[in-house]
Amino acid sequence: MSTIETKIEQMNIVIVGHVDHGKSTFIGRLLADTGSLPEGKLDQVKATCKKNAKPFEYAFLLDALKDEQSQGITIDVARCFFKTPKRHYIIIDAPGHIEFLKNMITGAARAEAAVLLIDAAEGVQENSRRHGYMASLLGIKQLIVLVNKMDLVDYSQERFEQIQREYQDFLSQINVQAKAFVPISAFQGEQVTQSSEKMPWFKGPDVLSLIDGFEKETEKSEQSTRFPVQDIYKFTEEGDDRRLIAGTLQTGQLRVGDPVVFYPSEKTSTIKSIEQFNVSPQADQIDAGSAIGVCVDTQIYIRPGELMCRQDEAAPLVGDTFKANLFWLGKKPMLKDKKYKLKCGSARATLYLKEIRNVLDASDLKSVANKQQIDRHDVAECVFQTLKPIAFDRSSDIESTGRFVIVDGYEIAGGGIMTDVLAAESSRLEDVLKRRDYAWETGGISPTKRAQRFGQTPQLLLITGQEGLGKIALAQALENQLFESGKSAYYLGLSNILSGVSRDLSHQVEDRDEHIRRLGELTHLFLDAGLLLISSVTELDDAEASVLKALIAPMPMTLINVGPTCFNKVPVDLQIDEQDSQEKQLAQVLAYLSQQKVLLDYSI
Numbered sequence: 392m393s394t395i396e397t398k399i400e401q402m403n404i405v406i407v408g409h410v411d412h413g414k415s416t417f418i419g420r421l422l423a424d425t426g427s428l429p430e431g432k433l434d435q436v437k438a439t440c441k442k443n444a445k446p447f448e449y450a451f452l453l454d455a456l457k458d459e460q461s462q463g464i465t466i467d468v469a470r471c472f473f474k475t476p477k478r479h480y481i482i483i484d485a486p487g488h489i490e491f492l493k494n495m496i497t498g499a500a501r502a503e504a505a506v507l508l509i510d511a512a513e514g515v516q517e518n519s520r521r522h523g524y525m526a527s528l529l530g531i532k533q534l535i536v537l538v539n540k541m542d543l544v545d546y547s548q549e550r551f552e553q554i555q556r557e558y559q560d561f562l563s564q565i566n567v568q569a570k571a572f573v574p575i576s577a578f579q580g581e582q583v584t585q586s587s588e589k590m591p592w593f594k595g596p597d598v599l600s601l602i603d604g605f606e607k608e609t610e611k612s613e614q615s616t617r618f619p620v621q622d623i624y625k626f627t628e629e630g631d632d633r634r635l636i637a638g639t640l641q642t643g644q645l646r647v648g649d650p651v652v653f654y655p656s657e658k659t660s661t662i663k664s665i666e667q668f669n670v671s672p673q674a675d676q677i678d679a680g681s682a683i684g685v686c687v688d689t690q691i692y693i694r695p696g697e698l699m700c701r702q703d704e705a706a707p708l709v710g711d712t713f714k715a716n717l718f719w720l721g722k723k724p725m726l727k728d729k730k731y732k733l734k735c736g737s738a739r740a741t742l743y744l745k746e747i748r749n750v751l752d753a754s755d756l757k758s759v760a761n762k763q764q765i766d767r768h769d770v771a772e773c774v775f776q777t778l779k780p781i782a783f784d785r786s787s788d789i790e791s792t793g794r795f796v797i798v799d800g801y802e803i804a805g806g807g808i809m810t811d812v813l814a815a816e817s818s819r820l821e822d823v824l825k826r827r828d829y830a831w832e833t834g835g836i837s838p839t840k841r842a843q844r845f846g847q848t849p850q851l852l853l854i855t856g857q858e859g860l861g862k863i864a865l866a867q868a869l870e871n872q873l874f875e876s877g878k879s880a881y882y883l884g885l886s887n888i889l890s891g892v893s894r895d896l897s898h899q900v901e902d903r904d905e906h907i908r909r910l911g912e913l914t915h916l917f918l919d920a921g922l923l924l925i926s927s928v929t930e931l932d933d934a935e936a937s938v939l940k941a942l943i944a945p946m947p948m949t950l951i952n953v954g955p956t957c958f959n960k961v962p963v964d965l966q967i968d969e970q971d972s973q974e975k976q977l978a979q980v981l982a983y984l985s986q987q988k989v990l991l992d993y994s995i
Contacts, residue, residue, distance in 0.1 A: 399478065399479055400477070400478040400479070400607065401478060401479045401480070401481065402478055402479075402480055402481070402503050402504065402605060402607060403480075403481045403483060403502045403503050403504075404480055404481070404482060404483070404502055404503065404504045404505065404506060404602065404605070405482075405483040405502035405504075405505050405506070405526075405531070406418055406482060406483065406505075406506050406507075406508070407505060407506070407507050407508075407522040407526065408507055408508035408509065408518070408519065408522060408539075409508075409509070409510070409513070409516040409517075409518040409519050409522075410518065411510070412508045412509060412510040412513070412516075412519075412539060412540075413508055413510065413539040413540055413577050413578070414508055416539075416577040416578055417506075417508060417537065417539065417575070417577035417583070418482055419577075420577045420578075420580055420583050421473055421482075421583060421584070421598075421599070422473050424580065424583060424584040424599075425473045425474065425475060425584065425599070475599065475602075475603055477603045478603070480602070483502055502531055503531070503533065503605070503607070503608050504531065504533035504534070504535075504602075504605040505526045505531045505533070505534045505535075506534075506535055506537060506598075506602070507519070507522060507523060507526070507534060507535070507536050507537070508536075508537045508539045508577075509536065509537070509538050509539065509554055509558065510539055510540050510543075511538050511539060511540045511541050511543060511544045511547075511550055511551065511554065511574070512540055512543045512544055514553075514554055514557070515554060515557050515558050515561070519558065520561055521768070523558075523561065523562060523565070523567065524565055524718075524751075524770060525718055526567075527565050527566070527567045530786050530787060530790055530793075530794075530808060533570060533605050533606065534562075534567060534569050534570060535569060535570050535571045535572075535573065535598070535601050535602075536555075536558060536569050536571070536572045536573070537572075537573050537574075537575050537577075537598060538550075538551050538554050538555070538572065538573070538574045538575065539575055539576070539577055540576060540577075540578070541574045541575060541576045541581065541582075541589075541590065542576040542578065542579050542581070542589075546574070546576075546581075546587075546589050546590050548574075548590070548592045548593075551572075551574040551593075555572045558572075559572070570601065570604070570605075571595060571596075571601050573593075573595060573596075573597075573598055573601065574587075574590055574593055575587075575598060576589075582597050582598065583597060583598050583599065584597055584598070584599045585597050585599075610679075611641070611642045611643070611678075611679035611680065611791075612642070612643060612644050612678040612679045612680075613643075614642040614643055614679070614789055615642060615643055615700065615701070615704040615705045615789065616640070616642060616643025616644065616645060616651075616699075616700050616701040616704055617640075617641045617642045617643060617698060617699075617700060617707070617736075617784070617789060617791065617792050618638050618639075618640050618641065618643075618645065618685075618698070618699040618700070619638050619639070619641065619696075619697075619698055619699075619736035619737035619738070619792070620636055620637075620638050620653070620693060620694070620695050620696065620697045620698070620699060620737055621637050621638040621639070621695055621737045622637045622638075622695050623635070623636055623637070623693065623694075623695065624637060624684070633686050634686065634687075634690070635666065635684040635685070635686060636684060636685050636686070636687070636693070636699070637682075637683070637684045638682075638683070638699075638737060639680070639681065639682045639683070640677060640678070640679050640680065640681050640683060641679060641680075641736070641789075641791040641792060642679045642789055642791060642792075643679060643701065643704070644676060644677065644678055644679070645662060645665060645676070645677050645683075645685065645701075646662065646665075646675060646676045646677075647662050647663070647664060647665060647675045647676070648661060648662060649661065649662045649701050649702075650701065650702040650703065651687070651699050651700065651701055651702060652699070652700055652701075652702050652706070653691070653693050653697040653698065653699050653700075654697060654698045654699075654700065654706065654707055654709050654782035655697070655698075655709045655779075655780040655781060655782045655934070656693060656697060656932060656933060656959050657959055657960075658691045658692075658693060658959050659691075659702065660687035660688060660689045660691050661687060661688045661689070662685055662686075662687060662688075663685075663686045663687055663688040664685065664686045665677050665683055665684075665685055666683065666684045666685070666686070667681070667682075667683050667684075668682075685699075690955055692857065692930055692955065692956075692957040694930070694932065695737055695739075696736075696737050696738040696739055696740075696781075697738075697782070698736065698738070698782040698783075698792065707782045707783060707784050707789075707792065708782070708783055708784060708785065708809075708811075708812040709780050709781070709782045709812070710780055710781075710812040710813065710814075711776055711777045711778070711779060711780045711781070711815070711818055711819065712745070712774065712775070712776050712812070712813045712814070712815035712818070713774070713775055713783070713809055713810075713811065713812050713813060714748075714772070714773070714774055714775075714809075714810045714811045714812075714813055715772075715773055715774075715775055715795070715807050715808060715809050715810055716770070716771070716772055716773075716807045716808050716810060717765065717770070717771045717772075717773050717797070717805050717806070717807035718768075718769075718770050718805060718806055718807055719765045719766065719767060719768070719769050719770075719771065719804065719805045720767060720768070720803070720804055720805055720806070721767060721799050721802070721804030721805060722767065722804075723799065723804075724764040724765055724766045724767070725744055725764060725765040725797075725799075725804070725805065726744065726764050727743070727744050727745070727747075727763070727764075728743060728744075729743070729744070730742075730743065730905075731743070731744075731797050731798065731799055731804075732797070732798040732799075733775070733777060733781070733795055733796075733797060733798075734795060734796050734797075734798065735781060735783050735792070735794070735795040735809070736783070736791070736792050738781045738782065738783070740777040740778065740779065740781050740904065741777060741778045741904045741905060742775055742776070742777055742797060743775065743776050743777075743819055744765070744773060744774075744775060745773075745774045745775060745776045745815075745819070746773065746774035747762055747763070747764075747765065747771055747772075747773055748771075748772045748773065748774065749771065749772040750762045750765060750769050750770070750771045750772075751769070751770045751771070765805075772810075774813060776815065776818065776819040777819070778819055778820060778904045778908065778938065779904060779934035779935070779937075779938065780934060783795075783809050783812075784809065785809055785810060785811060786808035786809055786810065787810075790808075793808055793809045794806070794807070794808055794809075795807060795808075795809065820938060820941055820942075821941070824941060824942070824944075838919075838921070841920070841921030842921065844921070845878065845879045845921050845922075846877070846878070846990070847878055847879065847921075847923055847989060847990055848947070848988065848989050849917075849918045849919075849920075849921045849922055849923060849924075849946055850918065850923065850924075850946055850947040850948060850949055850989060851914050851918065851924050851926065851939070851943055851946070851947075851948040851949070852866075852869065852923060852924065852925045852926075852949050852951065852980075852984075853926055853927070853928065853931070853939070853948055853949065853950055853951065854866050854869075854925070854926070854927045854928075854951045854952075854953060855927070855928050855929070855930070855931040855950065855951070855952055855953070855957065856929070856930070856952050856953035856954045856955075856956075856957070856969070857929070857930060857953075857954050857955065857957070858929050858930070860953045860954045860969045861953070861969075861973065861976075862927040862929070862953055863884065863927050864973060865927075865953070865967075865973060865976055865977065865980075866882050866884075866925045866926065866927045867882055868973060868977050869882075869925055869977060869980055869981075870882035870925050872977060872981065873923060873925075873990075878923060878990065879921065879922050879923065880922065880923040880924075880925060881917065881922055881923070881924055881925065882925045882926070883910075883913065883914075883917070883924055883925070883926045884926070884927070885906075885910070885926065885927065885928060888906065888909060888910055888913065903935075907928075907935045907938055907939065908938065908942065910926065910928070910939065911938060911939045911941075911942025911943060912942060914926070914939070914942065914943050915942055915943050915946070918943055918946040919946075923989070930957045931957060931958075932957055932958065933958055933959055933960045933961045936948075936950060936958065936961045937961065949964045949965065949983075949984070949987070949989065950962075950963050950964045950965070951963075951964065951965045951967060951980060952965070952966050952967065953967045953969050953976070954967075954968075954969035964983070965979065965980065965983045967979055967980075
């Protein structure tokens with residue numbers, strides 16, 4: 392006898408509203424009335440209330456957090472579940488207190504639909520508007536508004552319609568159309584899972600029917616494939632030479648044999664295998680939502696933060712300048728020219744606020760003209776710039792790769808959605824270089840005089856390649872050979888920078904941009920003094936090489952690559968075989984420098 396398993400549809404919905412407008416009571420009633428509580432839970436809570444001489448409230452069913460019990464306000468995002476014959480639901484109970492809006496954004500970012508509660512007695516509050524705006528900001532298109540606690544206003548039709556008009560007017564200003572407004576009393580169970588006899592004037596459906604009427608989003612597996620690369624694992628034991636590219640498939644599908652492209656590097660390959668932990672046999676096809684590792688059939692070198700996509704599908708947006716809608720939650724205002732960290736998918740990048748196009752107070756939607764900073768709880772349309780290109784999607788196209796958070800110091804200070812990529816008149820780096828070069832104080836000795844004195848053309852001799860191929864030893868040998876021949880050469884080890892001018896930075900991938908920038912600025916000083924600067928950077932990529940070239944211009948850079956190249960677009964000046972002896976590698980470098988007239992009076 393065989394059984395056929397039917398996949399049960401699931402949906403994430405977020406419950407939002409101003410503090411004390413009855414979210415917990417509504418959720419507790421919903422769980423109880425749909426029979427979704429664990430067996431005996433309702434009786435257990437009622438017995439506890441009786442024992443403590445407290446009147447029973449449905450909100451007590453959710454009071455699992457100590458802070459919520461002690462302060463009477465929800466301060467974290469709680470998740471619970473209920474089911475109907477149509478589907479299973481995951482309820483995200485988001486905080487209503489203004490101090491915990493950050494947690495609300497965290498919860499709402501996972502939701503497909505929203506239920507917003509307004510207290511019939513208190514009416515529309517500031518957070519009622521903020522939550523509506525944030526739901527819109529996060530791309531939640533399905534919304535129902537519940538006017539709760541109707542029992543406190545004698546189930547007044549007039550009061551309900553007054554609140555409906557006021558909030559509907561607000562929603563129209565942010566281009567949001569509520570699916571329905573419903574008068575309810577969560578405490579009394581009126582109009583929650585069935586029509587209320589106490590409000591015969593309301594002819595609409597009950598809340599549960601409306602929730603069942605929410606439409607599921609396009610299945611993630613049917614969207615364009617997006618696989619943010621979280622890490623790359625290398626295996627070396629017993630002849631295992633795999634490079635496993637790990638991450639979670641956010642949207643789309645992957646199959647063995649699919650041609651893929653990584654953005655922003657634009658490196659291409661083909662899926663050789665799909666691997667999951669503790670799964671046998673391994674699958675040849677995988678759907679969205681799966682945490683996997685993939686191996687590709689060519690040795691390409693990519694970094695965490697790249698976005699893997701299928702070549703036969705729509706490509707993401709790629710750029711260093713983009714437009715976004717931002718909700719700022721930082722204690723300090725967001726300022727232009729201050730350095731922040733961007734997290735979008737697995738990508739990490741240094742971020743700067745370039746332009747503030749519009750700022751709104753989300754509580755009343757008043758626009759503030761010519762504002763030069765973004766204050767706490769402001770909603771802003773902004774233009775941001777990163778030091779190097781990142782890959783992303785418009786949030787309206789693919790939400791998971793179109794949402795971001797901004798870190799100020801060590802705290803998440805803002806979040807929002809990408810709306811478009813822009814072609815900027817100038818990059819962030821170009822703006823910085825213009826200001827630097829404008830203020831640069833030159834001495835009385837020209838670069839030509841220095842070159843004639845030292846018998847060399849000052850430039851950066853940068854040795855790059857994979858880890859463990861002897862790059863540092865080659866760089867040190869090159870410095871020694873040039874010094875012994877009377878040249879003014881200096882080896883600047885990256886570890887010297889990390890323990891010196893960059894000691895305030897971590898060794899994490901998100902700080903690599905700044906490490907590269909500081910290397911470029913130090914190099915600029917050395918070259919201005921007429922020296923040959925030798926340095927080594929592991930797995931330099933196209934964007935980083937371009938940044939270094941721009942920082943040291945007009946002085947040149949000689950790019951020497953050892954072993955398989957990590958570049959896709961930037962040309963390598965000298966390619967060296969990693970299997971050659973150090974003596975042969977050194978002879979190649981010296982011959983190249985002499986041929987290119989870098990060493991003006993050097994002979995080998």
